Amino acid sequence: MARITLDHIRHAYGEKPKSEADYSLKEVHHEWNDGGAYALLGPSGCGKTTLLNIISGLLQPSEGRILFDGKDVTYLSTQQRNIAQVFQFPVIYDTMTVYDNLAFPLRNRGVAEPEVDRRVREILEMIDLAGWAKKTARGLTADQKQKISLGRGLVRNDVNAILFDEPLTVIDPHMKWVLRSQLKKLHRQFGFTMVYVTHDQTEALTFADKVVVMYDGQIVQIGTPAELFEKPKHTFVGYFIGSPGMNVLPAAIDGSSVTVGGETLTLDYRPAVSAGAKTELGIRPEFIALSHEGMPVSISKVEDIGRQKIVRAEFAGKPIAIVVPEDGEIPAEPRITFDPAAINIYADSWRVGREG
Amino acid sequence: MNKTWNNKAWFMVLPVLLLVAFSAVIPLMTVVNYSVQDTFGNNQFFWNGVSWFSDVLESDRFWQALGRTLLFSGIILTIQIPLGILIALNMPKKGLGVPVCLVLMALPLLIPWNVVGTIWQVFGRVDIGLLGRTLDALGISYNYVNNVFDAWMTLIVMDVWHWTSLVVLLCYAGLVSIPEAYYQAAKIDGASRWAVFRYIQLPKMKRVLLIAFLLRFMDSFMIYTEPFVVTGGGPGNSTTFLSIDLVKMAIGQFDLGPAAAMSIIYFLIILLLSWIFYTVMTSSDEQA
Structure with a gap:
């Protein structure tokens, strides 16, 4: 668990950006508190996923530094940063069983087998797939697959942060609600720093303590749900939050x-x-x-x-x-x-x- | 459910039926015809039962040729499949390298088979060939005309050169269809390079590998043109594969009956082996 500092981060996908418009992510300078639950909210293409991938280390920012607890991790790989990330579409290793899927991140890190077993069983209970442990992951439904993806993110208890990239897109509405409540519960229980990317305001407002609204590559407002509602800093926040x-x-x-x-x-x-x-x-x-x-x-x-x-x-x-x-x-x-x-x-x- | 029965629907299949009949069934039936009859010329044929089949199956010549063919296919598959995967894994995924590599890979596939044979026949000649002369200059004794091992090596290297590309291209197609998220997730999960290959790339390549395996098996099992041009089945009978033997028997000796029987056995072997490979390789899919 860590405090994450984004120090003047900018990112352009093309090489040699000339103007401000070439940056997919305009300057971000911000600190995420240890143990906070944050939601990154914004329309598609606003730079949310870019920012998330920069935090997890899948992407190197064109400019700026990232610090975990004050330590510069800008050039460290995802593994070295010890980050868990859950993607929009379920990623499962379909030749493995459900159990092995969940054990995979632990085994890769050389965790002892009894500890692996204990963690995996705990997660299996949590995501309600205990009865499926021995089944191959291939034949599962989309939401079961996504629960495994979530589970692989949660199975490591020493992560610096868990990042969610619109993880509930493929889940049906009822299950969405259940999983979101489970995530909130987990957050309270373990105090991970969680960053949750979404374009769904309900999801953002119910999940997070602080919502970060992004628009056109920049952060337009960071605030509690109430602040976003009462005092939108930008007309975009006004439009985007609230219905109508x-x-x-x-x-x-x-x-x-x-x-x-x-x-x-x-x-x-x-x-x-x-x-x-x-x-x-x-x-x-x-x-x-x-x-x-x-x-x-x-x-x-x-x-x-x-x-x-x-x-x-x-x-x-x-x-x-x-x-x-x-x-x-x-x-x-x-x-x-x-x-x-x-x-x-x-x-x-x-x-x-x-x-x- | 109410189904409408209309026997006129059979007319719809008629064109395909005729096409298949003329292109496959009728030629095959002439072979079947020859395989069960004998002739003493004058276009007079006599019923001969299955004796041609038992003759073929009892001859050492057939089993030796079959053994050589199986050995050749076995060696070809053991080399080309892993090598093809390895090359595909190392091909660039984007940028200018992609078209360059693809064209380079496709080149050997575009060369007519008898030309491939001629290229290697000349290439390996000890008197004028680049390979033959080079090996000779290096002090390595090499002569595919009279040395069995050298003849086999030449044919294997030639086939690897000619056909590995096919495996590469198929595997590459399988690899590029893997979404980026899988690699990202593997990084997050701390997977090693081997684990990425074993649990992401190999499972996703499985279907194209099946195709590559079957195509390479069938083609190498039926190989004719290239060894015919390079070694002509020699030295001795050492590279006389089933196909070469079959042609010798049918055209060289004009033994139509045994040759027809052998064709049918040959065909059934390929059919059977392909079916076994296919069943074994897809059986794990059906469990899920």
Whole structure:
């Protein structure tokens, strides 16, 4: 178990990157605490897997250093770093039995056979495949195979970190939930540093203490699920987290007053916006109240999703989503008000705080 | 389930049936015809039962030729399969090296068989051949014309040169189809180079290896052109394989009956051995 420091890491797949755009992974400078559970969240192609492979040592970063507990491991191989990694698609050694598959990482490291047996049996119980130990791994279902992959990651108890690269993609929804809870339990029990790559926000938010949101090769925000929800640092985080995502509306800022769609709101602070920046107002659908007062909207669609209703409406020519409680009334002449505390102001897509 | 029975469907198979009949069944039947009859010329044939078969099976000549052929196939397979795997493992997986290697590998396969024979026949000659002269200059006594060991060596090296590429190309195709994640997982699991080969590469190559093995077995068991050109079956009868013997009997001696019987036995041996290899090599698949 280790604290992982990413020291000004950058990576480009092509040789001799010229411009910033050539880097698949833009500069990352960050520290992962020992024993933390982190989720790397972002759309496909945002650099999550690149970052993960750099941590595990499958990939050498073009620039920067990686430190485990302060020790430079940038040029060490995956084996020397002692990392476990679970991949998106199950990798099993299909000529071996389930038992031998799980024993493989231990035997490769010369662990004594009684210890191998003890660890493997423990993992077999954990992943619920005890009855399959003697079977060849070939005939198993996709989720059983992936459980073996997970098991091979967990079987070593001395690893510095366990990395998961979208491990539950091939698992069916119910099993996903079960496995995720098991992983969380394991994390609490053993305190491994875990990094979990996913593009599924539910997975990220339920698994991790800290979620790292990546977009276009850079980390846009690192925070607890609550921080990501309430104060998205970048409009992308606003869109990506939450269902439906945050409403982002073009807005004109003048001191502490914000003009959006012809209506002017007054904030209790003056956003630090520099002149010429593209300014926007972000508000989560959950913090918009639909009533007879406020700014007029025209409703185009109401989606009933059970405990709440999502109202799709048009406000000042822009689409807007509003979350209304299940029993909430939808007035004939709808008007909306924003919860002032929930308003975020963005300049060139980045959240701005108070001035001065 | 309701199945519609319509006997007209048989007409659909008719073209294939005719094609197979003309290309395989009818020629084969003439051989069968010869194998059970005898003639004294004048196009008059007499029923002869299975006596040609028993003649062939009782002759030392047949068993010796069969032994030589089996030995040749055995040596060829023991060399070409491991060598092919080894070369395939060391071929580049990307970059400019890939097309270069592939073309180099494919070259021997593109040369007509009798030309391959001629190349080696000339190459190995003691008077003018590059190999023959070089070995002679090095003080190594080498003459494939009158030395049995040298003749065998020449044929084996020639076949290895000619056909290992096929094994290489098939294995290479199997290797490049292995997803990168397997190698990454093996690294994470701390697998040694041998373990990667044993548990990832070999299992994934198994199917193409089966094909390579069967093709190489059948081709080497039926080898005719190259030894015919290089050694002509000699010195003595030392490189007279079944195929060469068969042609000698049929065309040289014009013994059509025994030759036909031998053809059928030859065919059945290949069929039987291929079936045994196939069954043995795929049996582990069916357990799963």
